[in-house]
Amino acid sequence: MIIKMKTIACTLLALTSLLTGAAHAEWPEDKAIKLVIPFGPGGFDAYARTLAPALEKILGAVVVPENVPGAGGRIGANTVYRARPDGYTIGLWSMPGMTMPAIVGERVRYDLNKLSWIAQLSFDKYALAVKADSPIRTFEDLCDLGRPATFSGQGGFTETASIATVITMAELGCPYKIVTGYQSSGQATLAVMRGDVDARVNPLGSLLPYIKSGDIRLLLTYEHETSVAGVPTIEELGHGEYINFGLRRVVAGPPGLPDHIRKRLSTAFIEAMQSPELKEWSGKTNNPFSPLDSEQTALAMQEVMRFYEQYGDLLRTEFKGN
Amino acid sequence: MDFGLLNDAFAELIGSGHSHYIFMGVLVGLTFGVIPGLGGTTALALLIPVTYTMDPVAAMYLAGGSMGATSFGGSMTAILLNTPGTPPNAATTFDGYPLTRQGKAGLAIGASATASALGGLIGLISLLLVIPLARSIIYLFGPPEFFLLTILCLLAIAVATLGKLLRGLIAAGFGLMAAFVGMDSVSGELRYAGDLDYLWDGIPLVPVLTGMFAISQMLHLALKGGSIVSDANRKTKLSGVLDGMKSVFRHWTHLLRGSAIGTVIGAIPGLGGVVASFFAYSSAAQTSRDPESFGKGNIIGVIAPEAANNAKDGASLLPAVAFGIPGSAESALLLSILVLHGIEPGPSILVESQREIYGLILAITLSAVGASIVGLACSRWLMLITYVKVEVLVPVVITVTLTAVYVLEGKFGDVIVCSIMGVIGYLMIRFDYPRLSFIIALVLGKTMEQAFHQSMIISDGDLVSYIAGRPTAVVLIFCIVLTLMLPAIRSYRGVRKKTI
Missing domain, CATH: 3.40.190.10 (Periplasmic binding protein-like II)
Structure with missing residues (x-):
């Protein structure tokens, strides 16, 4: 009896692995997309968790928001920066906060100029x-x-x-x-x-x-x-x-994110922010959206970095x- | 007082058909409470995605249900295994575990369950009484008051380490040193962090506490062998649960005082449950006629911290209810659940989201009672764990604990810290240094330093005249002086009694 059970289990296991192998689909269907939130509960968390279900619908993929708090957002930043640029790890970035360590001369493990900018969510x-x-x-x-x-x-x-x-x-x-x-x-x-x-x-x-x-x-x-x-x-x-001056919540992926993935993600975020449910949520909770697509975000971020760099000595x- | 609103909340609970969420919350809370390393915040964080599709009130039932149940879950392991399931249960080990070793686990569990449930109820009543005054109370505590409060709590260490003051102070000193690792949030400087991002935010509390209490206790048991309850005591009866329940009523003053301490400390952001239950314990020991009996299985040592532990849950909602600003990690998570449901927490949260807030308060209270009932019902079987051979118990607990610590934030650094602290904790048991002094100093160190720093900046270095103009601060200074003089007063009285 036990042997029989084992055989069935093994066969099932083999079958599932075969099936998943066969179904090894194009991005983003074969794995969950991790959306890194570099802080605990709060504004960033709310944006990410509200957007996730809408993104799932648009992309037809699983999107899992994950809090990676610590070091003023740097641990989350490092997690995203070091991830494989396969479109399965992206994250929220706090701007201009994340430009600061480099400006004041702290050691940083990420280079904002190399990030793959996806979209801007908000500009408070x-x-x-x-x-x-x-x-x-x-x-x-x-x-x-x-x-x-x-x-x-x-x-x-x-x-x-x-x-x-x-x-x-x-x-x-x-x-x-x-x-x-x-x-x-x-x-x-x-x-x-x-x-x-x-x-x-x-x-x-x-x-x-x-x-x-x-x-x-x-x-x-x-x-x-x-x-x-x-x-x-x-x-x-x-x-x-x-x-x-203002706080921007921006989505970016690790350096070298393929263009088609970056574009598809960018469109998905923009589309999600324009959906009626999210607009309603945004109005009710005072969490306004200021959508920018991937190219616009990249330009805006260059401007942000340039703007704060000029106050480098003061800061x-x-x-x-x- | 808004008992009418509570009535409405109760009616809604029965009418809504969502009451089972509280029960589910209780089961989740008990499970997370029992496993060392996992606690209320983990339970809430994991529940957030689950609540997404729910009605906001049902989400509050589930969240509140788990929040109110964790503390009793954690006290079970504190009593039976000397391993607090959640940080605030650490104080319960002092007298709960000695009772278990004497074969009186039933007594301790009965007392803990009753004190938890009643503490939760008293917490609810005081929260309702205090809500209209919430704003003025919160305005009373600024940086200088925080600084003085932490001093007052640190003084409690001296009392809790009765008879080994010097060892207590040494452990507390090391705790303070550990507390200052990481970024100084006032000056922005990194201290003792090496080149590790991990240490940026300081040494994390939960892995330290779990290592120092759970892992070290398992090492201690493994090296000692046998099982927790000695064979001689095994013949004593398993019962005593009823006596434990009765004992809470016999010591009702300690129940009330523990609840009051829990309420006050719970309401102040940044101090948290460890301090509340520890403070309740030490104040019970401090004012006792027979302080030597504490730590050897005095039932009051179980009642006071357990009452405080559950009373603090309701009170910790106070800043959230009054301003929409969370005062604790748990209430931050609760508010973020509301945001996901399209409710913006703000100063008028109590008016605009009355259903949700009162539903939450009700769920927290009912789950404290519910957890106690479930706990009592299972106590007979749970007690059997103390007869398990350590060869079986130790590896299981160590594996579960280290996994839980990893799951908490997904950081391997936490597992390393937990293991190191396990060894240090074992050495502290072996050489008789009080571990909780270390923990309390670690918890309070950062708040103390920060509040002091802030007070200095605000007052422009003239702390004395700044404090003199703040009545709350003056009262706190008076309390500090009183606490310092208490041993002297006590010994003076003792001497007089002997001479007469």
């Missing part, structure tokens, strides 16, 4: 917020406190919000201090509401609910035209170039003290 514009009942009414007030204005930061120089803070304040000649070490972007916003610090630079979308609830007030937005009535833009303060001094 920033805004500068203070506590609702703060005596600081305008950006000028923030500069004339008679002491450095304090900002909350999430810790580490890969946080886009801290980068924007440093460049704004230093270039506009305002004294400032960043109190880093808050565990999440939410905790850093809470630090403003609690009165630990004067202000915080944060993606506009995630600040909106707190403006509505009357907890915080905006001093300026980093936009071309303001989307919040009565709040001036950085352009009105005479620094139109800073509308580049090196601020974050590495040299």
Whole structure:
């Protein structure tokens, strides 16, 4: 009896391997596509997990979002960069955060210039917020406190919000201090509401609910035209170039991803972002999409790298003290 | 207080036809709780894709159900094998395991189950009481208060290591050193990380704790041989579960105090369950008339941490409920489930997503009770594990544990850390150094340093006048002074008693 069972099991096993061998189809059907999220729960995680089912439908493949957190997104970045360029491992990249290690002279194991850019998912514009009942009414007030204005930061120089803070304040000649070490972007916003610090630079979308609830007030937005009535833009303060500030969520694969795979993935992401369900989700949760295809993304990323590189000296001094 | 809303939530639970999700959650939670290395966060992370197609309220039932059940699952192995299933169960080993060795595992399990269930209920009531005040409470704790709180918890080490203060401090010192590995999140400098990306975020807690408690305990058993319960004790009765349940009511003050400590510490982001249960344990030992009996099988040493452990679950939702900002790893995962269902967590989450939030709170509480019932029902068979020969037990537990640690994040570095810590932990058992002092210092070190750093930057180096202007901080300083003086007061009283 036991022998019989074994024989059946072996035959089945052999059959399955034969079948899968025969069905060794073209990409992307024979294996699951791993979508690396370089952070834990939060914005990146939400985008990836919401997009995954839509991508599965479009590509007819299995898409598995996987959190590979650590080292401010670098462990996830390395995982994607080192993967085989077969289209089965792609990942989300935080920009400009991932440009920072190289700019401030840290050792990095990935080269952004060699990545295979697939699509841009979002571009969250920033805004500068203070506590609702703060005596600081305008950006000028923030500069004339008679002491450095304090900002909350999430810790580490890969946080886009801290980068924007440093460049704004230093270039506009305002004294400032960043109190880093808050565990999440939410905790850093809470630090403003609690009165630990004067202000915080944060993606506009995630600040909106707190403006509505009357907890915080905006001093300026980093936009071309303001989307919040009565709040001036950085352009009105005479620094139109800073509308580049913002957090971009971008999808890229390892260097040398074949063109046809890159294009197909790119189309799939764009199509997914335009589907009615995802549009509805995006509107309801304040997680806006700013789709760019693979070529547009590559160009935009070159621009991002060039833009932040020009502040290299300033950022090196601020974050590495040299 | 919103008991009306709770009523609605209860009605919805019964009417929705989704109540089985809580039960499924309990089974998942118990399983993940029992396996060392796997815990509440792993269970939730793995459940996220499953909930995708569910109704958001049903998703909350499943998630809340597993979250409330893990802590009791973990206490079973803590009591029976001296191996905490989840980090917060570490404090339960102190008195739970000695009871098992004396053949009184039933007593300990009965007490643990009852204290867990009641702790969960008390946690629910305090959460409902506190929700209207949530914002003001959270505003009370800024960086200087965090710093003082961590100091207060570190002082508890001195008490928990009764009679071996010096060894406790040495272990805590090493724990602090380990806590400072990785990137200093204030200055951005990498410290003691060599050239390893793995160490960038510091030495991870779960592999360390699992190695130090589970692996080391297995090494200890393997070298000792035999089975956990000695043959002499085996003849004692397996029962005692009922006595254990009764003991919780006899020591109701400890139940209440443990729950209160769990609620307070649970509500403060960054401190977490290990600190809550350990603090509950040490405060029970500290104020006891007979502190020497702790660590030798005092049932209060099981009741206090288990109550705190379940009470903290509800309270840990407080920052999430008040602001839509998660205060713990678990609540971050819970909120991300809501985002996937098209609900944006924000300051008005309690108004806009009332069904989901109250459903979640209800699920966490019911699962604490449910897990205890399931646990009690299985306790007779579970206790048999302590009679298993170590030749069988040890390899099984080591294999399961190391696999679990790997599954957690898929990093082989975690397995290496876990194994190294297993050996160090064994040496600490062998030479009688308290392992939990090391762990508590590791947990608190980073928060302590960060909060201190932040306070210094905010106050521009003038910490004293900054703290003097903050009433909460002043109260905390008073508590610290009191804790420091407690041994002196106690010995003074003792001396006086003897002379009279």
